[in-house]
Amino acid sequence: MTLSGKVQEGEWSVSVQTEAAEEGGYRSTIHVRHSSPEGDFERTFRHDKPCSTEREAVLDGLREGMSWIGLKMARTIKV
Known part of the structure; x- marks a missing residue:
């Protein structure tokens, strides 16, 4: 089974999907999105x-x- 989760408020969102890790256990793939007047960040x-x-x-x-x-x-990071 693959689990996922999402958190969103206003102009930003974070979503996550899991997958089995090669070394055992699980890892997550993370997608972040933020819209602002300076431009969209994904x-x-x-x-x-x-x-x-x-x-x-x-x-x-x-x-x-x-x-x-x-x-x-x-504005600690600028990517």
């Missing part, structure tokens, strides 16, 4: 950290994506 990346359960992989992926959104909105 990034999809695979989380490095494997988790023992799909539930943990979804939650960890959502946390990682929310961290990216926080950094982008605070």
Whole structure:
């Protein structure tokens, strides 16, 4: 079974899908999106950290994506 999750508010969203990791456990693929007057920002990346359960992989992926959104909105990163 593949789990997914999504968090969205206003102009930003984070979505996550899980997949089995080669070394065992599960990894998440994270997609972040943020629209602003300066332009749209989208990034999809695979989380490095494997988790023992799909539930943990979804939650960890959502946390990682929310961290990216926080950094982008605070203008700490510019990608």
